[in-house]
Structures are given as C-alpha cells and as structure tokens.
Amino acid sequence: DGGITQSPKYLFRKEGQNVTLSCEQNLNHDAMYWYRQDPGQGLRLIYYSQIVNDFQKGDIAEGYSVSREKKESFPLTVTSAQKNPTAFYLCASSIRQGHSGEQFFGPGTRLTVL
C-alpha cells in the first residue's frame, strides 16, 4: 500500500541533544513537508521541499534542519537550538503540479524533551 511512514512514533530526548525524525513516502510525490502541532493549535509549517536537493524554510524553521537527498525521504533534525521542541510532528507529501494542493499526512511522531 502506498503511504507515508514516520518513525519513531514516540521519541524522548534530553535537553541539549539533537534528534532526527524519519519520514518516508512511496507515493512518488515530488513535494514533502514538515509541520509542528501543539495542543489546541493548528499546524505550523517548519520546512518544505519541492524537489530533491532543494528545500525552503517555512514559518517556524529556527532550531530545525532538513535534507532531501532522495525523493522518498525527508528527515527532520530538531537541534538543541530549538527552545521548546516538545510537540507532535507531522510529515506530509503532495503532487507538485496539476493538482488542488491536497497533502497526504503520515501518522506523526510525538517528541518529548525531558
């Protein structure tokens, strides 16, 4: 079945540590996205990538980094510079052209900083 996988589902990190969240898709989508979700709030865009080896900052990129070396993969690193990293992180993908902009989401990773 085609879809988006994120791992791990739950992640715990000590303050001062970097941590990388995995996102893989087999939908052959060109564009991929990372969002952050906090309780009672909507989704905020962290980074997005339209093609391999290219990505752009979203609304809240500070303290995060990404890479897009393969079409299928878009890992997110939460660095120690992120002041409040505890949140639910969602990865999404979409067809880039000729579509309504609909995005497909993974199951999410819940990150807790201890």
Add this chain to the structure above:
Amino acid sequence: GNSVTQMEGPVTLSEEAFLTINCTYTATGYPSLFWYVQYPGEGLQLLLKATKADDKGSNKGFEATYRKETTSFHLEKGSVQVSDSAVYFCALSVYISNDYKLSFGAGTTVTVRA
C-alpha cells in the same frame, strides 16, 4: 494574506445529533478548500474537498459547500456517531510561487457521547 478561521471548540454532542462546524477563509486568488480529520494520536486524513465555488464535497456522511459569496466552507453531518469523535481542521490551498501553500485553521475538537 491567506488564513482560515474555524469555530472554537470543544463541541460535545449526543449520538444522532446534527453537527455543524463553521469555517470562513481569507485568500488571494482562487483557493481549494479542505476538511481534514485527526483521530486521537494519529495524523491528519483528508475528509473532503472542494476546488471551486458552489462545489460540494462529501464523504462518510459529512458535507461542505464552497461558498464564495460568504467565503465559507462549513462542515455538516446529519447524524453523528461516537466514532466521529475527533479533531476537525478546515484548510485552504493557494498556488503561490510555483507551489501550493496550505493554511490550516486551529482545529475543532468534537466529542460524541453514546
């Protein structure tokens, strides 16, 4: 800019009650409109969409009509079930700078009691 405003929750209903969640938007150009649903601990799933004025999206008994004159996309279901308990997000997509940008509302938590 582009933004979505949706009804604040939480909303608590009895089974078989009528559900409506208001959503209004501000957008440049001609957005596509979406309703996403998020069940506890999961990612977002597309519930329905509409891509032009007067289109009606429908799925699983839910409906929403794209009203350009009132810039609205209200979600309705005639008879809810306990399994409809979830967070519902209204979203719009606009094509900007060679890519689609998705903007989300804050989400409305719906609880259906047996």
